[in-house]
Amino acid sequence: MKKKWDYRIPQILAAPIFFIVLLFAVFKTSAQECPALVSPINGATLVSVDASISWEAITGVPGYIISLGTSPGGNDILNERNVGALTSYTSPAGLPESTEIFITITLFFFNQPNIVCESQSFTTAALSEAPQCVPSTFPANDALDINTATNISWNAAPNATGYFLSIGTTLNGSEILTSTDLGNSLNYNTPTDLPPEAEIFITIIPYNRIGIAAGCSTVMFTTAPEAVLPICTTMISPVNGETNVPLSPTLEWNAVTNATGYRVSIGTSPFETNILEDAIFFKTSTVIIDFEPNRTFFISIYPFNEAGEAIGCTQETFSTLVGCGPYFDPVSGELLVLNPELSFPDSVSICTDNEFNVITATDEADGYRWYKLDERGNETLLSTTAEVSIDEEGKYIHEAYVNIEESGRTFECSSSKMFEVKISQIPEIADVKVQITANSLNYEIFTTTTGNYEYAIDNKEGPYQDTNRFTNLSLQNHTIYVRDKDGCGLATKFVEQDLTVNGFPNFFTPNGDGDNDYWQYIPPVENTEPIIEVIYIFNQFGSLIQQLSPTSIGWDGTFNNQEMPETDYWYKASFVNQQPITGHFSLKR
Structure with a gap:
């Protein structure tokens, strides 16, 4: 964080500081992963002619070059356009209709041959309506003081496959250019300069096989007095396409004789000026402090004078190769990154x-x-x-x-x-909701506090679980533990549960483990003397199988020395001077 430089003009014009830092890296030349199309996907059909093409980003690949054609590996639509590290491209003039379009993506590297990936394709949909008018032009309508050497250009009209252009000095006139079919071009350069200090009228009519655009307006602009524009310049350092450029380079370009200054833009793709935008220099060099390493940069320089700026100047590129990686290690065959790997939690x-x-x-x-x-x-x-x-x-x-x-x-x-x-915060147990089943207990634990808690039962050391629910617990009393995961504290609650009805247990488990092995009436604590005379136990068919004294140890689950099966049994208890009480209980082993 906090390392992005503010590339404003005062910083650019700082005293020259030239750090020559070269860190040569070798990149993989053998099998390399190629990106798949994201949109449209490979094999897609009925794709819009104005669709944007995007693909997967591949780790360790500094940039991409794309070609578009009507055959595998073809480039008759677009020939090797370097898009930098971008993973998308939109054709300015659109794509041909009802056509299988092949996109060939080339992986751009600094110090190894580029890798050409296998072509992928999609098919465009047929046009269904005439095009609309162009959305904007250059020069714009009502523009003033336009240089006489200016090229005329326009943005693509939706669904257009071509354009008719006429140019005149009167409304709807064609004195300079009669209506001409320019095909799918988006600009026109007049053979001679436009007349100076004149009103110029241009009419652009888009068309396709269905028809022509209707109701398109004529654009009018006014030219400036006649003057001589400067020509374009070229980079001296770094030269176009140069790699291994230092992170703080001196940028230098050829001087143009009649130029009074230079307008410079730099971006990380052909379509951006995110590093430097239209900065004006009155000399032919400047220093840039701390370019990002391992990136391709796109630079445009337009000389200008009182007549205007140069027209049609070509964008140039250079690439840095210093920094934190990723670098290809030819020994391990892996990409190396010098940035520390973080293990800090989310x-x-x-x-x-x-x-x-x-x-x-x-x-x-x-x-x-x-x-x-x-x-x-x-x-x-x-x-x-x-x-x-x-x-x-x-x-x-x-x-x-x-x-x-x-x-x-x-x-x-x-x-x-x-x-x-x-x-x-430290947990605080508000309540434990207990559900009693025939065989077990279910607990649900509620706290009055909120936190990152975990839960255990009967053992302070755990194991702990994230859920506040416990199921299939044994039919006995239990201790609950709630612990804050981040060490803020521990809460404890003993849950005492009455598992009888009027002193008669709901179940017993005669399995010889010493716990709940006998079924017997449990007198209330406040009673000192038994008030029951005798207890009779019956099976589900009503047969008497046991008679108990309230002072005995209780029934052990056998009849004639045979273990009775797991099921429900009925009891009848005779009280002194009271009506008998009946009920049922479960035998579980």
Whole structure:
């Protein structure tokens, strides 16, 4: 974070500082993964003629060159257009209808031969209606002081396959160019300059096989007095297509005799000016501080004078090859990256009762930075050590970096990730909902607090689980443990459960384990003397199988020394001076 340079003119015009830093890397020349089409997918049909083409990004590939044709490997529609690191392309003039279009993607590398991938294809849909009018032109309608050497251009009209153009000095006139079919071109350069200080009328009529656009307006602009434009220039350093360019290069271009200045734009793709946009220089060189490593840059230079700027200047490219990677290692056959690998978690919890909540980096690095993000995404630096104190919830950034020394220059390779801080607290058990089944108990645990909790039963050491539900528990009393995962504390609750009805157990388990092996009436605690005379036990057919004294150990689940089966049994208890009580219970083994 915090390493993007602001390429404004005052910085560009800083005193020349030329760091020559070259880090040569060898890139893979053997089998290389090629990208698949994302949209349209390979084999797609009925694709719109104005569709944008996109493909997968491949790790370690600095850039892409694409060709479009009507046959595998063909380039009759587009011939090897370098799009930099972009993974999409839209044809300015659209694509032909009802045609299988083949796209060939070439992987661009710095220090190895480019890799040409196998062609993929899709088929465009047929046009179903006449085109619309062009959305905009250059010069624009009512423009003033247009140079007489200006080329006329326009943006593509939807569904157009060609254009008729007429140029005149009167409304609907064609004194300069009678209506001419220019095919699918989007510009026209008049053989001679336009008349100076004149009103120029241009009419552009798009067409396709269905018909022509209707109701298209005539565009009028006014030319400037006659003057001589400067010609275009070319780069001296770095030269067009050069690689291994330092990260802080001196850019130099050829002087143009009648130019008073130069308008320079630089971008990371042919369609962007995200590094430098229309910066004006009155000399033929400048220094750029800290280009991004391992990238291709696209530079356009337009000389200008009082008559206007040069027309039709060609965009040039150069590539840097210094920095943190990825680099291809010919020994291991892998891509190497110098940035530290981060293991820091996506979220961290802090305890409400801790005066200082200290978070420590989990990554090995030469240095660290911690930032807090506000609601607008602005960053506030909190710490530059391996530890940071945080006392409130929110979003933060953890950054780790290593210092790399190469060719007498030290540069930084960093990795960063956003993480979220959540507040946690000591658990407090509010309630345990108990469900009694014929064979077992089910618990559901509720807390009055919120946090990152885990749950265990009958053992403080665990095992712990994330869910607050326990099922198929033995029919006995249990102890619940709720623990905060981030070390904020532990809560305990003993759950005592009455498993009888009026003192008669719902079940018993005569399996010889010493626990609940006998079925017997359990008198209430407040009673000191038994009030039951006798208890009779019947099977499901009504046969008497056991008679119990309330003072005996109880029934052991046998009849005539034979173990009785698992099922429900009935009992009848005779009380002193009271009506008998009947009910049923389960025998479980």
